Amino acid sequence: MPELVRIQRENFSIEAEMENVKKASKGIGAVVTFLGTGRDNSKGFEISGLDFEHYPGMAENKLKDIRERALKNFNIIEMGIVHRIGNIDVGEDIVLIVAASAHRNDAFMACEWAITELKRTTPIWKRETTKTGDVWVSETP
Amino acid sequence: MISVKFFAMLKNLTKAEAKQYNIEGTITLEELKGMLKKDFPALEGVFASRSVFISVNQEFADKNTVIKDGDEIGLLPPFSGG
Numbered sequence: 001m002p003e004l005v006r007i008q009r010e011n012f013s014i015e016a017e018m019e020n021v022k023k024a025s026k027g028i029g030a031v032v033t034f035l036g037t038g039r040d041n042s043k044g045f046e047i048s049g050l051d052f053e054h055y056p057g058m059a060e061n062k063l064k065d066i067r068e069r070a071l072k073n074f075n076i077i078e079m080g081i082v083h084r085i086g087n088i089d090v091g092e093d094i095v096l097i098v099a100a101s102a103h104r105n106d107a108f109m110a111c112e113w114a115i116t117e118l119k120r121t122t123p124i125w126k127r128e129t130t131k132t133g134d135v136w137v138s139e140t141p
Numbered sequence: 142m143i144s145v146k147f148f149a150m151l152k153n154l155t156k157a158e159a160k161q162y163n164i165e166g167t168i169t170l171e172e173l174k175g176m177l178k179k180d181f182p183a184l185e186g187v188f189a190s191r192s193v194f195i196s197v198n199q200e201f202a203d204k205n206t207v208i209k210d211g212d213e214i215g216l217l218p219p220f221s222g223g
Contacts, residue, residue, distance in 0.1 A: 036223050052222065053148065053149055054222070055146075055148060055196075055199070055215055055217065057199055058196060058199035058200075058215065059222075061199065083222060083223075094223070095222065095223050115223055118222060118223050119220060119221075119222060119223045120220070121220070122220060122222050122223075123148065123194075123196075123215070123217050123220060123222075124220060124221070124222025124223075125148060125149035125150075125218065125220065125221050125222070126221040126222065127149070136149050136150035136153070136218070136221075137221040138150070138192065138218060138219045138221065
């Protein structure tokens with residue numbers, strides 16, 4: 001069984017990740033996912049590709065910390081987080097968060113919190129390829 | 142010896158991936174910034190704008206953090222994952 005929290009270069013299967021989280025308990029009655037994908041534009045510029053860099057070790061630990069805090073602070077049963085690094089084409093999947101709970105509201109709240117926390121605390125950086133060159137993105141909303 | 146790692150746009154700015162320093166005893170974050178600014182003047186603006194996080198041994202540092210021999214320092218520009 002793959003780890004619930006991972007950083008990897010290769011693509012992931014949303015269905016497989018959801019099944020991996022659902023294995024935690026038959027008491028799960030709601031699964032909420034957030035999927036981040038590569039856009040073709042940013043701040044008015046056309047984007048032809050993305051490249052993600054991370055701080056090996058620290059980034060994985062921050063994602064594990066997000067899962068642990070989500071399990072502690074929200075009434076959820078399990079959470080999975082997968083983030084890709086390296087070159088990613090427009091339209092490809094970048095990040096997936098899966099939150100599972102007995103009832104939907106807890107999973108919605110935990111999932112929204114987790115992606116916001118990921119953007120705030122996880123040392124991962126995005127570089128966008130445009131017609132005029134590559135641009136490191138300093139912050140994303 | 143301590144190792145300072147640069148990430149993302151800071152690698153472009155410093156034209157380096159890492160920089161090692163020999164230190165005696167311990168140093169503060171401000172002392173480290175001074176050493177880095179001397180070797181990489183382009184970092185002056187980065188530190189002035191506070192648009193950088195510093196990690197020590199892969200944990201976020203704060204103003205009370207002390208750096209000692211063997212530590213791994215990360216110079217982390219604002220994150221853009223997700």
